[in-house]
Amino acid sequence: EPEVTQTPSHQVTQMGQEVILRCVPISNHLYFYWYRQILGQKVEFLVSFYNNEISEKSEIFDDQFSVERPDGSNFTLKIRSTKLEDSAMYFCASSDPGSIFQETQYFGPGTRLLVL
């Protein structure tokens, strides 16, 4: 069964450093998403991406964040200058609006980011 994959599974970085989180969405999917979950808190939407541009973004997704689909398979989330409060699990998701499931989002296993 196709699945969303994410790398790395864990990342530790120093405050102020740039990090890039990588995702490989399900191959025939057209919409891509990033969510995050701070430890003990709710899953929060960050951004959605379609046709090489952002479809929707939340207030969390400020100028420190950017997304890119550098090739036909990867989808990345970049945090330019990490802050302590960026420590969280980051989940990538993808969906195929043309499927019989009427745009169901499928999530990857997540990347646990720890900013020191």
Next chain:
Amino acid sequence: DAKTTQPPSMDCAEGRAANLPCNHSTISGNEYVYWYRQIHSQGPQYIIHGLKNNETNEMASLIITEDRKSSTLILPHATLRDTAVYYCIVRVFNNAGNMLTFGGGTRLMVKP
């Protein structure tokens, strides 16, 4: 998207049916009910969704009341692996590219 209300936690005996309720009294006519679950900080996993008819798949059944103001997710024979946080989410049909809004969900504990 309409707001949902779920009990914060529930217990269920292994092998018994788990019935997880969700209230969505402000749901609109074009909004679907989606259920996801999250097992111990893993990525949320899609379970099932429906508009107004009851739905069943290999994982669960979804019962939606006639007025659509509430629904129940049924896991027919709960196992220990079904211990997870279950999220009821209401969103517009085929609103592709738009976010899922996760609430606190129901923490289901399946006990031996």
